[in-house]
Amino acid sequence: MQCPNCKKCETQVIDSRLSDENTVRRRRECSCCRFRFTTFERIEPARAVVIKKDGREEPFAKEKIEDGIRRAAKNTQVTEADVTCIASEVEQEVFQSGEDKITSREIGNLIIQKLKDIDEVAYLRFASVYKEFSDIETFEKEISKLR
Ligand SMILES: [Zn+2]
Known part of the structure; x- marks a missing residue:
């Protein structure tokens, strides 16, 4: 200086x-x-906000990504090391993009792309769970309308 x-x-x-x-x-x-x-x-802490499908925001959490992948990867050839690796890659991509907001859909797509290269079963499972989640959210929205 x-x-x-x-x-x-x-x-x-x-x-x-x-x-x-x-x-x-x-x-x-x-x-x-x-x-x-x-x-x-x-020191600016690395930080990003995830925008969920219903518009709610929550802090980006690598653990949540790991949990999601782990569930999809159960009884497949995807190892715990793969899970950690994919989650770290996604985290890096999110923070390197320089955007402080990312949608849950974008995160889901990043994970789907990476799983596709590793294991087809885990990939399909994640993709279907991911779709189910969006249906549950739609469902919840409909219920809240009735209240
Ligand atoms: Zn001087």
Whole structure:
């Protein structure tokens, strides 16, 4: 970081510590004019919101993806390592997209594509469960209309 005082030199970090769990406080010194100042660096937690079919939002949770895949992968050649791997890939794709919102449909499609390459049974099972979920949601919507 350039010195804000003389604007000639790079500054050196002479002290660095967490001021709270998401903020790093750094003490810096200019190597030319010896000007000292403090910066605060905020760690932005990776975070995404999943929009469900009924429009409700919930925080992205890798564990939920793993659970869904695990259920579909029961008694197939899909291993626990595959489950973790697919969920990590989906998580990465979600966060790398730079979007902070993703629909549950998009997540489902990502998982379906990956399962397709690994195991046909798990793939079909996931796809059908996934469709069933959307039917349940439609069903719930109809019931709530009656209330
Ligand atoms: Zn300076």
